Amino acid sequence: MKYLCLVYGEEQKIGEMDDHKCLAWDHELRARGQCVASEALEPVATATTVRVRNGRLSVTDGPFAETKEQLAGFYLIEARDLNEAIQIAAKIPPAEVGCVEVRPIRPIREHARAGARLE
Amino acid sequence: MPAADFNRRLEAVYQSESRAVLATLIRLLGDFDRAEEALHDAFRAALEKWPEQGMPENPRAWLVSAGRFRSIDQLRRQARFDSFDPLAHDVADGTTAAADDDDPSVTDDRLRLIFTCCHPALAPDAQISLTLREVCGLTTEQIAQAFLTPVPTLAQRIVRAKAKIRDAGIPYEVPAAAELAERLETVLRVIYLVFNEGYTASSGTELMRLDLASEAIRLGRLLIEMLPDTEALGLLALMLLQDSRRAARASAAGELIVLEEQDRSLWNRKQIEEGSALVRRALSSRRFGPYSLQAAIAAVHCEASSATETDWNEIVYLYDLLLRMETTPIVELNRAVAVAMRDGPAAGLALVDDLLAQGDLAGYRLAHAARADLCRRLGRNAEARDAYLRALALVQLEPERQFLQRRLGELAGG
Structure with a gap:
């Protein structure tokens, strides 16, 4: 299964982390063939939010939600199941100062739904 | 066999085997809902076949293969209509695990089920509801009633938990040795x-709800049968x-009776x-933790013929050990009460006054009740009255309220 590991944290603490430590884990995961994609993000001050309502474009500064912990980067990984995904997420270095949200990828290409989602 | 006898025997098989059959079907079919349906189909088949053929020698194996067979049959029929259902194809092709009842993993299925229901990625409420539903076999209505929760809320909680297990890929397995200790902690907590x-009960009128306490003990027995861990x-x-x-804990009128007066x-x-025998076994392993220590304290109480005959020195010593593992104000409060004895x-x-001054226990009814009791023993009635009133303002459980009210009344009379 594919999981997206979203790395959150206070920007100052994330900024103080050693990039080489993060890159080492990234290399290891890629060497094992379990990393589909991974990137670190520029600080949230550089973010722009885009919306389209009734055909009109609205562009605003900053992120959608105001929180102390910001999205700082992501790993798209390949894992056998949630337990393996948790083990991988636990080794992402910023997990020690922030947190990692582990989300399963919805196989949208295989199971495309028509119309509204029924829950 | 007369019909009444047959029904009784089938009921007994259901009681003793249905959870184990379900646990194995979940592994074989890879899905909780499909397994539950298969379990019902298997018992429906037993109701048809067993009166003519007689009860099989190994009912569990018979039920597992009947349930699996019917589920696969249904999946094959359904597969003709569904464009894509990978699990249906796997199960129908027999690429998922095979049913082999001599396989040692079959005995582990119930353990897999417990660890899956108590997976830390599920919310605590969901862990509890799912464990009672799937491992203990209680109905949604029974669980809702026990937790004073509306049935639709509880049903929704179970549906969401099963959806998370499926969609987030929570595996059906006993955790690896490296993770076992941590994962077991969640199971024990549930x-x-x-x-x-x-x-x-944390609120409501009955002091004890018999069924849940018995279910928990039954779960505890099941767990140590399969995994005799010290803390279990x-x-x-x-x-x-x-x-x-x-x-001994409640009077005929439903009022709480404290340990001393029981x-x-x-x-x-x-x-x-x-x-007590289990406590000795746990303590002798030297790898014991907070549950074993709390049990040791309970054993000292249970083995004493009265409150004054209790070995309070031993109890204070055990609380000291417990505090080294879990420094919580509630453990400190219990230790203070033992020191008073x-x-x-x-x-x-x-x-107790030091603890209350730290502030963490200001909203805890039993801290004020303990202070009230100690003041009462010292003849400091005005302070005792204040503390009883504070405890009464925080109490939610009716038997406790009655008890505190009576003590307060005795103060006024004395």
């Missing part, structure tokens, strides 16, 4: 929460010892013996 909900032994001991006082002849000796109420009151 069992103890179920027990506590049954033992002292300790937890079972703790539950047995606390539950042994069940008959009629100890009503305590369940058999459970005390079993619990050993060294007198003034020594206990000094400790």
Whole structure:
């Protein structure tokens, strides 16, 4: 299964982390063939939010939600199941100062739904 | 065989085997809902076939293969209509695990089920509901009633938990050795929460809800049968010892009776013996934790013929050990009460007042009740009255309210 590991944290603490430590884990995961994609993000001050309502474009500064912990980067990984995904997420270095949200990828290409989602 | 006899025997098979059959079907079919449906189909088949063919030698194996067969049959028919259902293809092709009842993993299925229901990625409420539903086989209605939750809320909680297991890829497995200790902690916590909900309902009119306490003890027994971990032994001991006082804990009118005033002849000796033996086993392993220590404290209480005959020195010592593992204000409060019994109420009151001054226990009814009791023993009635009133303002459980009210009334009279 594919999981997206979203790395959150206070920007100052994330900024103080050693990039080489993060890159080492990234290399290891890629060497094992379990990393589909991974990137670190520029600080949230550089973010722009885009919306389209009734055909009109609205562009605003900053992120959608105001929180102390910001999205700082992501790993798209390949894992056998949630337990393996948790083990991988636990080794992402910023997990020690922030947190990692582990989300399963919805196989949208295989199971495309028509119309509204029924829950 | 007469119909009534047959129904009784089938009912007995359901009681003893249905959870184990379900646990194996979940592994074979890879899906909770499909397995539950298959379980029902298997018992429907038994109801048809067993009266003519006689009861099979191994009902569990018969039920597993009947359930699996029917589910696969249904999946094959469905697969002609569904454009894509990978699991349906796997199951129908037999690429998922094969049913082999001599396979040692079959005995592990119930353990897999417990660890899956108590997976830390599920919310605590969901862990409890799912465990009672799937491992204990209680109905949604029974669980809703036990937790004073509306049935639709509880049903929704279970549906969401199963959806998360499926969609987030929570595996059906016993955790690897490296993760076992941590994962077991969650399982033990779920069992103890179920027990506590049954033992002292957090709100409502009945002091004890028998079913949940018994279910928790049953879960504890099932767990140590498969995984005799020290803390699992300790937890079972703790539950047995606390539950042994069940008959003595409430008056006929439903009022709480505190340990000191309980009629100890009503305590369940058999459970005390079993619990004490488990405590000794747990403590001798030297890898014991907080559950084993709490059980050891309960055992000291249970083995004493009265409150004054209790070995309070031993209890204070055990609380000291417990505090080294879990420094919580509630453990400190319990230790203070034991110190009061050993060294007198003034020594206990000094400790309780220190704890209250730290602020964490200001909203905890039992801290004020303990202070009230110690002041009462010291003849400081005005302070005792204030503390009883504070405790009464925080109490939610009716039997406790009655008890505190009576003590307050006695103060006014004395």
